[in-house]
Amino acid sequence: MFLQKLHLKNFRNYAETTLEFSPEINVLLGQNAQGKTNLLESIYVLATARSHRTANDRELIRFNQSDAVIQGLVHRRADDVPLELNLGKRGKKARVNHLEQAKLSQYIGQLNVILFAPEDLSLVKGSPNGRRRFIDMEFGQIAPRYLHNLTAYRDVLKQRNRYLKLLSARKASDRVYLDVLSEQLAGFGGSIIAQRQDFLGELEKYAQELHLSITQGQETLSFEYESKLKNISGRSETELQQLMYQQLTEQAEKEIFQGTTLVGPHRDDLKFLINGKNVQIYGSQGQQRTTALSVKLAEIDVMKAQTGEYPLLLLDDVLSELDGQRQTHLLQTIQNKVQTFLTAPAMNDVAQNLIKEPKIFMIENGNIKETTAGGKTVLETVTFYPPVS
Template sequence: MFLQKLQLKNFRNYSEASLNFSPGINVLLGQNAQGKTNLLESIYVLATARSHRTANDRELIRFGNSDADIKGLVHRRSDDLPLELELGKRGKKARVNHLEQAKLSQYIGQLNVILFSPEDLSLVKGSPTGRRRFIDMEFGQIAPRYLHDLTAYRDVLKQRNHYLKSLSMHQTNDRVYLDVLSEQLSLFGGSIIVQRQKFLTDLEKYAQELHLSITQGQEQLSFEYDSKLKDIKDRSEQELQQIMDTQLKTQYEKEIFQGTTLIGPHRDDIKFLINGKNVQTYGSQGQQRTTALSVKLAEIDVMKEQTGEYPLLLLDDVLSELDGQRQTHLLKTIQNKVQTFLTAPAMNDVARNLIKAPKIFTIEKGHVAETTANGELVLKTVTYYPQSDKQEG
């Protein structure tokens, strides 16, 4: 699949915009605060109905306006599909082929994207929260059941934590209701763990191959699902649900004292191993970055395997964070494979030599124009937004 056309209205610092893209590599050039990242963000929001930069939708709406609109025309194997996402005071409205969707979960997955930013290079050495978010965001796009179970799990977890706090403050003493909440949490928790383990197994297969290639066969990469729950390896969904329910009930006194749920997939993590050793603990910065690069690139093939089509790849200023060898491997991997949107201040030598026939947009002083790699104008201005002190990116 690829994004043929994008239209924006009152998104971030874009008043209006209309752009047509290449199915290959699209390069967005410009200095900081010109709108490159905002444009990339709009594609991500169109696909996932949420931003990777903020949880507050109000920040996505151009200063002084009450709503914003993102439209895209997606080419898939069988058809062209119009998508639209409206952001306003009353929340989001999502349309697929001009038909409004009753739930966002019915909308998500129509357009699949992988975002790779400098922050993703810290996936390995960063926090468990970031690694859980990585699984939830990427897998949630291609697995409707996972997204449903994750949403339900979070709802029950919120209720359970609230009830544990009331027990810790002696506002109630109904352990029967706590049993009910534990059973509900275990029902969704067991499903989430099984699905996460399957996703990581699929991801590991492709990441291992990529990692071996980057390291010239010297390093074997593997993953390990790290859970606070005991004895969960190679268990069925039903067995995991029972294990979680049993272990939750043994934690009651401790949980009531702390007023929070202490075990479950919301506290789990991923371990990355190179030649059997934990990269987070023992790996060099270069090994950690190579691991992160292998993981992100492996997502491309996992999404293709799961959906039958390649996703879009969004690269936000990543090249500047990689050395020449890793830049080369990244660009060779994506060439002629996936539609790519790449932001950078300028085309560097590696990119000039490896990217074949890119479509280049230069963003400067409120204008976006299609240009050559040397900055020569190809098309007149294709979009315009007045400069402001707000929401630049």
């Protein structure tokens, strides 16, 4: 899988432009606030129908414009698939092969991407919310059922929390309705936990191999899923649903008092262990970064195993955050395997000896030029082009 063309109209600081990419490595050069990350973000939004930087779609639309358009031509196996995402006041409209999709869940998964940014190096030592978001975003791209369960779970969770607050304030008294919401929440929540455990089991397998290689066989990486549900180990999806319903029922009085749901996948966490010890607590900064790198690179193989094709890899200024050994391992892992987009302030910041024949784009104030490694302009891409077809 690779992105052949990208057409942007009124996205962030881009008025209108069309780019053609290499199926291997594409280097985006430019100083801060010129549009490098905006370009990566547009690819991420095209794939996932959401930004990794903001929850407000209005921020994605160019100043003083009413809507934005992102179009891409994706090569998948033997076919070229046109994708289109429109962002406007009435929300998002998605098209695959020029056909509008009734639900975004039908659109997501047409193009798979993995984003690796400096903040991802804090995956290990960061907040539980960040680790849950990591699982949900990555697994949601490749498992439509998981995405459906997660969306439904969040909807029911909002309803249940709202009703718990009413019960807490004594503005409602119907416990039967609370029980109905608990049963619905447990149905979706038990499925999510079961699916997360399966996904993390496969991710762990690949991450272990990578981590052993990076550390020259000195460190063994393992995962531990931490749930607010008690005794989840070895349970089937149905058993997890029943267990969650049981524990929601047992904690009902406490939840009413606090006005919020205390049990479920929205409160779970992921623990990383090196040689059996918690990296979050006992690991050095180097071990934490190596763990994050192993996990992110493992996603590439998981997506390949799940979908049959490698995803795109977006590296947003991440090389400058890695030492020479980790840079080398990263670039050797992806070379001739994954279409990659990486940003850097200048070519000096890129490990040129490890990258073979990249396609280079210089970005300045939303204007893009294709250049050679020596800085010679090959093609100006600032002019207006017809949409991708």
